[in-house]
Amino acid sequence: MFAAVQSVQAAFVDTYWGVRALGMGGAYTAVGNDANAPLYNISGIAFANQQEVTLMGSRLFAGVDGVEISANYFGYIYPISPEWGAISFAWSSTAVPGLRREDTFNVGYARTLNDILRIDSDFVELSAGVNAKYLMQETKFDEEDKDLESSKGAMTADIGFMALFSNGIGIGYSSKYLVPADIGYLEKDEVKNVNVLGLSYYNDMLPYVKIPYFTIAADILFRDNETTLKLGAESYLLNRKLAIRLGGREEAFDFGFGYSFEFSNNTVLTADYAFEMPLKIKESYGSHFISLSFKF
Amino acid sequence: MVNCAFADTTFATLKAYVYFPKVTISHTPIKTISAETRLLKPKISVEFGREGYSSATANVLYYTDKDSTVRTALDDELTIYNNNEFYIALPELAESVSSVHYKIRIIAVNDSGVTTEAYYPDSNVSADEYIEALVASSATAEVNASDGGTVEYSDGNQEYSGTTVTFDPGSVSGSGSVIIEEISLDDLFAAFFPVSGYARSAALKAVKTVATSDIDKNKMLTAYKVYTTGGININTQGYATFSYGSSGSTATKFDVLYSADGSTWEYVKVTSVDTENKTVSCDISNFGYYLIMVSSNLNDSDYRPAKRVRIKSRISNGTYEGFRFGNLVEGDTVKIYNLNGKKIAELTAGDTNGFVWKGRKDTNNSGDWAESGTYVYQIKVKEKGKIISGTIAFVW
Numbered sequence: 218m219f220a221a222v223q224s225v226q227a228a229f230v231d232t233y234w235g236v237r238a239l240g241m242g243g244a245y246t247a248v249g250n251d252a253n254a255p256l257y258n259i260s261g262i263a264f265a266n267q268q269e270v271t272l273m274g275s276r277l278f279a280g281v282d283g284v285e286i287s288a289n290y291f292g293y294i295y296p297i298s299p300e301w302g303a304i305s306f307a308w309s310s311t312a313v314p315g316l317r318r319e320d321t322f323n324v325g326y327a328r329t330l331n332d333i334l335r336i337d338s339d340f341v342e343l344s345a346g347v348n349a350k351y352l353m354q355e356t357k358f359d360e361e362d363k364d365l366e367s368s369k370g371a372m373t374a375d376i377g378f379m380a381l382f383s384n385g386i387g388i389g390y391s392s393k394y395l396v397p398a399d400i401g402y403l404e405k406d407e408v409k410n411v412n413v414l415g416l417s418y419y420n421d422m423l424p425y426v427k428i429p430y431f432t433i434a435a436d437i438l439f440r441d442n443e444t445t446l447k448l449g450a451e452s453y454l455l456n457r458k459l460a461i462r463l464g465g466r467e468e469a470f471d472f473g474f475g476y477s478f479e480f481s482n483n484t485v486l487t488a489d490y491a492f493e494m495p496l497k498i499k500e501s502y503g504s505h506f507i508s509l510s511f512k513f
Numbered sequence: 514m515v516n517c518a519f520a521d522t523t524f525a526t527l528k529a530y531v532y533f534p535k536v537t538i539s540h541t542p543i544k545t546i547s548a549e550t551r552l553l554k555p556k557i558s559v560e561f562g563r564e565g566y567s568s569a570t571a572n573v574l575y576y577t578d579k580d581s582t583v584r585t586a587l588d589d590e591l592t593i594y595n596n597n598e599f600y601i602a603l604p605e606l607a608e609s610v611s612s613v614h615y616k617i618r619i620i621a622v623n624d625s626g627v628t629t630e631a632y633y634p635d636s637n638v639s640a641d642e643y644i645e646a647l648v649a650s651s652a653t654a655e656v657n658a659s660d661g662g663t664v665e666y667s668d669g670n671q672e673y674s675g676t677t678v679t680f681d682p683g684s685v686s687g688s689g690s691v692i693i694e695e696i697s698l699d700d701l702f703a704a705f706f707p708v709s710g711y712a713r714s715a716a717l718k719a720v721k722t723v724a725t726s727d728i729d730k731n732k733m734l735t736a737y738k739v740y741t742t743g744g745i746n747i748n749t750q751g752y753a754t755f756s757y758g759s760s761g762s763t764a765t766k767f768d769v770l771y772s773a774d775g776s777t778w779e780y781v782k783v784t785s786v787d788t789e790n791k792t793v794s795c796d797i798s799n800f801g802y803y804l805i806m807v808s809s810n811l812n813d814s815d816y817r818p819a820k821r822v823r824i825k826s827r828i829s830n831g832t833y834e835g836f837r838f839g840n841l842v843e844g845d846t847v848k849i850y851n852l853n854g855k856k857i858a859e860l861t862a863g864d865t866n867g868f869v870w871k872g873r874k875d876t877n878n879s880g881d882w883a884e885s886g887t888y889v890y891q892i893k894v895k896e897k898g899k900i901i902s903g904t905i906a907f908v909w
Contacts, residue, residue: 228885231852277852283813283903284889286852311852316821317887317906354885356906359820361833403826406885406909468854495854499891499900 228400229319229352229408230440232257233288234309236273236489236508240473241449242464244434246415247379247389248449252292252510255305255325258391258415259346260377262294262303263327267483269294271510277311278495280502286313288506302328302346315357322351327377341382348375352398352408371398373408387434389415412439428452462491469493473506485512536561536569536621536631546606546613546669548650549697550759553613554602556671557633561595561621569593569621573601576640578612583640590620600672606648614643650695656680656745657688666693666737666756673758674790678739678797680751689743696736696802705775705802706730723770723778731842732807734760734767740800750796757805758791763868765839766808766815767793773801807840813901815840816892818870825882825909828871835871835878836890836905844895849888849905857883872907885909 232238235253238245245257252271254261273290288311296303305325312318327346330336334343353370377391393411400406417434430453438445449464449471462473473491480486486509493504537560546553555573570590576583586603593599606613617633630636634644646669656662661682667675676693706725734757755769765788770778781803785794793805808815818836828835838847838860847868849858859876860868870890874880885908892901 278854278889281889281891281902283817283901286887286889286904311887313887313904313906316904317908319887354908356822356908359822362822362824362827365824400885401909403824404909409884466853497848497856498850498854498889500902 228354228406229321229394229398230411231288231311233275233277233311233504233506234273234290234307235271235292236473236491236506237451237460237462237475237510239493239506240460240462240464240471240475240489240491241432241434241451242447242466242469242471244415244417244436244447244449244464246377246391246413246434246436247387247417248415248432248434248451252294252305252307255292255294255307255323255348256309256321256375258377258379258389258413259305259325259348259375260327260344260379260391261346261389262296262305262325263329263344263346263379264342264381265294265296265303267296267512269510269512271508273506273508275504275506277504278498278501279505281498281500286311288312290508299329299332302326317354317356320353320355322353324349325375339383341380344379346377348377348393350374350394350398352400354400356402365402369400369402371400371408372396373398385419387415387417387419389413389417391415409441413437414439429454430457460489468497469495469504483513486510487512536619536629538617538619538631538633540617540633541671542634542644543615543646543667543669543671545649545652545667546646547695547759548648549695550668550670551606551608551610551648552602552668552670552759553606553615553646554600554670554672555615555617556598556600557617558596558598559593559619569619571599571601571620572618573603573615574618575603575613575615575643577606577610577614579607579610581640586615593619602670611648613646613648614640615646616643650697651692653690653692655688656685656691656741658683658686661685662691664691664693664739666695668695668756668759670758674754674756674787674792676737676754676756676792678751678753680747681749684747684749684751686746686748687744689741689745691739691741691745694738694740696738698733698736701733701736701775701802701804702730705772723780725776725778728770728778728804729806729809732768732809734762734764734805734807736802736804738802739797747798747800750798752794753797753803754792754794755803755805756790756792762791762807763788763837763839763841764807766811768806768808768810769793769795770804770806771797771799771801772804773799775802778804807842811840816894816901817903818890818905821904822906822908823872825872825885825907835869836907838868838870838890838892841868841892841894842896846893848891848893849883850891851886851888857888870905883907 234256238253249261250264252269270293275288277286290309292307294305307323309321325348330343350373355368373394373396375393379389381387391413394408397407415436419432423431432451434449436447447466451462460475464471471493475489477487489508491506539558573586619631652666654664661680663679665677769781771781772778781795847860871878
């Protein structure tokens with residue numbers, strides 16, 4: 218299923234950003250239009266019509282004795298207006314206590330393009346966005362390297378585009394770490410550029426199999442000479458209150474669900490959970506991600 | 514340590530001076546070569562004496578009692594630099610060889626391209642005056658009650674320390690010879706461990722006396738017999754430093770077992786371990802056999818890397834080696850994963866440097882440099898049938 222490919226990734230390329238996205242295996246470049254979206258494809262937030270905030274906590278590779286890794290994510294989007302677009306703030310952090318952490322601080326802006334490009338047809342909706350990012354790594358060095366500064370940081374940027382077609386097909390493209398960000402302690406260590414092409418298909422009721430509010434998505438990541446394929450799917454049940462998600466990549470498969478509580482003043486509180494089972498790392502009960510999101 | 518200096522000459526011309534390098538060679542002569550390893554590997558250090566001189570080359574000239582032809586240890590001269598400390602190993606000696614004569618040769622080049630040769634012990638010695646090293650498996654020294662004494666057994670490989678047994682004044686009564694004899698494991702097995710297949714000894718630490726059938730043969734590294742031919746009795750204790758360098762073991766935790774006659778063995782408390790010089794120290798209260806083994810009482814932390822953060826450039830320039838996983842043997846594996854769960858490197862038995870991840874991808878550090886990041890390691894210890902995991906950071 219997850220044929221392909223090589224993915225030898227390290228600094229600032231783990232993509233534990235948002236539980237909905239993780240439940241879909243991280244295939245989110247042509248899907249995301251919520252507070253999970255900024256780090257996958259910033260252009261997606263242009264399609265948001267409410268403010269949203271999401272907060273994620275996690276435990277990676279639970280059950281593996283001697284391994285304590287957490288990944289946290291915070292996202293906020295604020296749609297100003299169709300003319301002015303939307304802005305976002307996001308923070309993600311992957312940390313091993315007492316060893317090393319990576320933090321990404323992100324400010325994003327996105328806008329729909331149809332009016333600018335004078336596209337009157339409903340056949341397609343286009344958007345574009347840009348992220349400004351500050352990347353920081355902090356390492357607790359051993360005694361012989363204690364003269365080094367523990368933190369190194371650098372600025373970089375992403376761009377993203379998305380096209381949503383009226384027949385349910387979505388195409389997304391995101392180019393990340395476009396500005397060379399040198400995070401090396403003793404020598405140049407630039408975070409590598411990542412290009413992601415995303416495809417998605419949405420249908421209110423998938424023909425033949427009758428799956429409601431169904432989305433299927435694929436992301437193909439290109440980084441250096443490496444290619445990674447991510448696949449994901451999502452369906453909403455119970456009058457769109459309950460979400461069920463599946464996904465995976467070569468190293469892991471994912472499963473997730475979420476439940477939304479709607480309130481009278483058009484606000485929605487959603488609790489999401491995602492489970493990722495690593496296929497190569499032994500003795501793990503899987504990685505667990507939970508989040509609370511609030512639309513208002 | 515003896516220093517020899519040669520060829521310090523200055524020629525004056527009307528307008529220029531040509532300096533020949535003063536080459537000082539430091540070396541401690543090797544007197545014995547282990548009959549087990551049959552390896553002569555002298556440690557040599559060289560100073561050129563003045564700045565401005567470029568490189569030099571080194572080699573060892575030698576001949577044996579079975580072949581009087583003077584040969585060189587290296588086909589290609591070893592390039593060295595000022596204040597270098599290095600080792601040159603002779604080819605493994607044939608079984609029939611019982612002695613080796615050797616001489617160290619340095620060829621230095623000055624800034625003008627003029628070469629000069631220096632030797633240790635001397636440039637003028639004839640072949641029969643080369644340093645003589647005897648193939649032997651034992652060393653002897655006189656020990657008495659008033660002065661004590663020290664026996665030193667060198668196995669010929671100066672990359673690691675030799676074996677010594679020391680008795681302080683008053684620690685023994687009587688006088689006579691004390692002998693350290695290296696016992697080959699084959700001889701030890703034949704004499705005391707004739708049955709194939711040995712039980713694990715991991716659970717036996719609580720029992721001081723151990724039957725031979727309960728000692729794990731696979732963990733044995735080296736053995737020595739310490740005995741006296743005179744009327745010496747140990748009143749208090751002596752101090753022993755046993756070399757395990759010939760085993761090539763990269764272990765970090767060891768057991769020393771003692772036996773008077775080989776029938777039963779008991780654990781001796783290890784007082785220190787020097788993994789750089791590959792020695793294990795303990796007190797000795799009796800003459801008899803001493804067996805050095807990889808410890809059978811290892812816990813998870815004995816396998817984990819002591820250093821959890823390594824920097825690429827400091828590995829590449831030799832400041833340190835990388836992430837060393839201790840006490841692993843053939844059949845064990847270490848796998849390194851990134852935080853996406855992708856395996857990026859693997860270490861297996863057969864790596865000559867032991868289980869050290871040097872920050873490179875693929876198997877046994879054969880690939881390109883890994884990227885900066887946090888990594889998960891999983892050590893599979895075959896003997897214990899378990900996986901030991903942890904996290905490390907490799908940064909640039």
